[in-house]
Amino acid sequence: MKNNRLLQNPFYKSLMRNMFLTVILVSITPMILVIILLLSRFQTSYEEKVEAHLKELVLKHKQNIDGFLKERMNNIRYLSKVLNIEQLSDEQFLDERLAILQSEFGPVFVDMGIVNDKGKQVAYAGPFKLGEADYHEAEWFKKANTYPNFVSDVFLGLRGLPHFIVSAKKDFKGGEYILRATIDFVAFNNLVENIRIGETGFAFIVNHAGEFQTKPRAASVPNRAILDELLLEGKKIPEKVKVSRKEDSSGRDHIYVTASLKNDDWMLIYQQDTADAFSIVRKAFQIALLIFTIGSLGIVIMSYLISHRTVKRIARADQEKEMMNQQVIETGKLASIGELAAGIAHEINNPVAIMVEEAGWIQDLLEEEEFKKSENLDELNRALKQIGNQGRRCKEITHKLLSFARKTDSRTQEVDINQLIREIIGISEQRAKYSKIVFQSDLYSGLPNVRASQTEIQQIFLNIINNAIDAMEKSGGSITISTRQSTDTVMIEFADTGPGIPMANLGRIFDPFFTTKPVGKGTGLGLSICYGIVKKLGGDIQVKSVVGFGTTFQILLPAITTQNETMNINNG
Amino acid sequence: MNQGRPTVLFVDDEIDFLNTLLKRMSKRGIDVRGAGSGEEGLRLMQKSKSDIIVMDVRMPGMDGIETLREIKRQWPLTEVIMLTGHASLEAAREGMELGAFDYLMKPVDIDELLYKIEDAFGKVLIQQKKIKRLEEAAESKHT
Structure with missing residues (x-):
């Protein structure tokens, strides 16, 4: 959820989009190029092959048909050459010839006839009653009369059936005659039909x-x-x-x-x-398209997942870096505040020292005889004592500040948690007093030390205490700090009697930037930094809260036990 | 070198503090001198030696530690009491290592400082006595 929210950031969005598009472009472009190249090559070569095949086929049939026509023509020419007009004019003889042709070549020849140069049929053999037919108007007759050999177009003719004519002209004695034969259309049609x-x-x-x-x-x-x-x-x-x-x-x-x-x-x-x-080409196109679609889909899904995951990881790393930066800034801030406090404390120390000294000097002078009789001597003494007392109080305050400031370094060292808690109570007490908050402590005296940075531990404690004070600012209450040891863990508990944390917020209080304080008051980083520090030290931080009763923070830190120490020494 | 009254040199850059302290100390029968800086302190010591030096650690110019080092080099028998702020505890520790007699935190309780001076003077006297005895022994040897 958190990461998804982060990904809504326009920077990550555009990063993700760019990555997504780049991956898609880089993967799909070569795929498209390869597919187009292969398909176009395949298409050309396949089409060439198909065309060559068809050409071959057509050429073969052309030769077939030409051969058929030539053969039929030769049959007729042969007859016209070997027979004389008397024989041809004899219908019986013609019938016999037709029968021979039919038996030799199948029912290709339908009928035969001999036509004189006037277009009149002299003799006829065949199934139709076409004897004495007059062809001098017929298209084929005009052509047949001009060429020695002739094959007509297909036409219906006198019989009303599609057919065509093969004819041979011969100059017999006594005039020119044309021997014609009708070729069966069906038989011819089959040549092509197949x-x-x-x-x-x-x-x-x-x-x-x-x-x-x-x-x-x-x-x-x-x-x-x-x-x-x-x-x-x-x-x-x-x-x-x-x-x-x-x-x-x-x-x-x-x-x-x-x-x-x-x-x-x-x-x-x-x-x-x-x-x-070219159905095979089309099929190849379809398969290629299918492969392309599935491939593209795969690429799109993968690139989406990859870009999403990568950017998510980047976002998380950025966030961690941000938190780290914040932590460094926070620590730095605390350190510089510490230095400032130290400077101020030192500067105040000197004037206070002078004041106390001057008061002491007055007291010294009061000892002299001439003042002994003064009626206000007691009052003067009381006032001077008071100055001394207040001077000492100032000294205490500045010393606390100085001891706090002295420890703003992040070097890891052995930290006495109880001592640290006492110091922090000392620092916070003043502020707490104004809100009618009292501190109670229940510190286990045999508590082992913890290996950590004094500053960081201080920061955690101060953070939790400050939060508690903020929460009880109006109502007042108490903060109970207790320490305990369980085997090799140091447990520190901060229990306040504040208003508590509502259930809805309880799960988010360690989230960075989560705050219920008004804008500008809280960064929402305090507890998340605490969480980071505690986790870094190998410890744990937990919170329990009951609305209306208070909140308890429990921090567990690994203790330095004697056993651990010897181990460390051995290792060292 | 007075047997009963120690001569004490106070070194502090806070002149107001120094003056009042000097007044109070002389009132308590101590032979006092004051110096506003480490350098001035060394000059005064060159003129005439004091038994004890009470010195602030943090001073502009030559600071307490440097001055201490110089004093211990030139006058090893002179005892030095360091005055420190809380922030200069580290410096106090360094001072102790360099041979300071003790340290006190400012603001100083006058009585406490007096005790420390007396202690330091006691040590000076013992030291002087031992040296004297050795000198006498050496002289008797000669004679």
Whole structure:
């Protein structure tokens, strides 16, 4: 409690705060730096790794898809090269070829047809009734008619199902014909559909106009703006696989890996949420944050405790020093008062000596014959005797003062407690008399001496007696001083008949700066200094008080027993 | 050197005290002289020797102890009685060690001082007697 009160002092508060903040700063700063450095390194290298992995993946699939398209194209070209127009125009024959292709490559080829340069289908093999269909208006026909080999974009066409066409143009005798085959969209879609990584990673294909060539997962298709951007970037260096990051309209960050397909006509796009792609980085961030939080908390608590404890210790040391200083000042004060008293006593001594001497001289003269008859002789003699008596009284007082002053030194020596008490009673009696206080003493005559500083013991006794006199100033009463010996302890008891100390104050009377005297009257240090001295001497001081009856101070001091003495001598 | 009446030198810096004491002492049939300081006391002793010196310990200039030392060096047979205040008990002890006859505390009771002077004079007389006897013995040897 006392220390906490001390810590309220602004000096200690700021000291504590500075220490607290310094410790926190010094411990947390390197931790933050290390965490940031490691995390940023980890993030870069991990992201590089993830990007490289995605690039690899996309490149592989690009090759896959390109290979697939090329292969289908080769199938058709081969057929167009080895077969003549009669064979191709024969629907039965075409059916057989389709069956062979389907059995070789799975249900990739849906149907086949041969179209003349007017766009009219001459022969058809497949599940749909598309014989005699006219394609001369169709987009794919216009393109297929200009290139020897052609792969169309995905479109719905006459059948109303998404599909695309692989075609080969051939100059047969009697005109140009186009052999076309429809590739099943589902089979093609699977090539891309299978690219799935994490929770949000998927791939799709768009043509140069940004139209989807495969069915992307409906959940999160990129919007036009992003697609256009990707396509534009893709066109710059078509042969390379590129990685970029873009934020969509809802604010989510995505990573895009793009590769061109089909001679830069299509684009394979892989999309994944950045957060998903780098989830491990995020996890590392979370762990680091957790460690940082726990670490910081630990540091804060520890630095608080350390600064608190250190400052408390400093405060206590300061307080002890303060008390010591006060004690030194008090002792010094007493010593200087003693010196002053000695000076005064000596100065008074001389005039008193002269007065007594002069009175003696008058008495001498009165012995002479001429005064013998004087009727006032007796009265004169009485007056002179009185002067002599009062002179002696002055002498006693000054001698007491001088003997008190003589002892103001703090050297440790053997102190006769009884003698000291008698002297102190002699000094205090005069003051006590004015307050109608009487001294009683019950001193044990065989009391052993105590090893202490005479001045300090004097100070303790005077303090307690002065307190008692102060307490009984108005009421009067008695102070009983008794000494006793119990084995190797000297016990001195000061019992007054004053008003007593209330219970609430009893526990605090030895606290420094505790006083019930009016401001300026008491420092509140007297008893705490007494306590300090007694404790220093290895003794104890106790107080018992009953309100209305009086207070008793009991001081226990270690006695010098003969045994101790021999021991000391042996040691010495 | 009077057989019945001791010659006493009083040394004290308090002239008022000294004068009254001198008057009282001469009234009691003692051959007295007074000196206001240690230095003056030594000068008077040089002029003519006193049997006994009563001296204050605390004096300005040459203090009682210094004067005592000088007296004991030059006139070892002269007895010295120290007057002290209570505060100079230490000085009194030192004086006793240096060979002072006794000490008294101020203010001094006149009768007490007289007794001390008589005692001291007694000692001086005994000392003188012994010396005289030795001198006579030495003379008879010679003759």
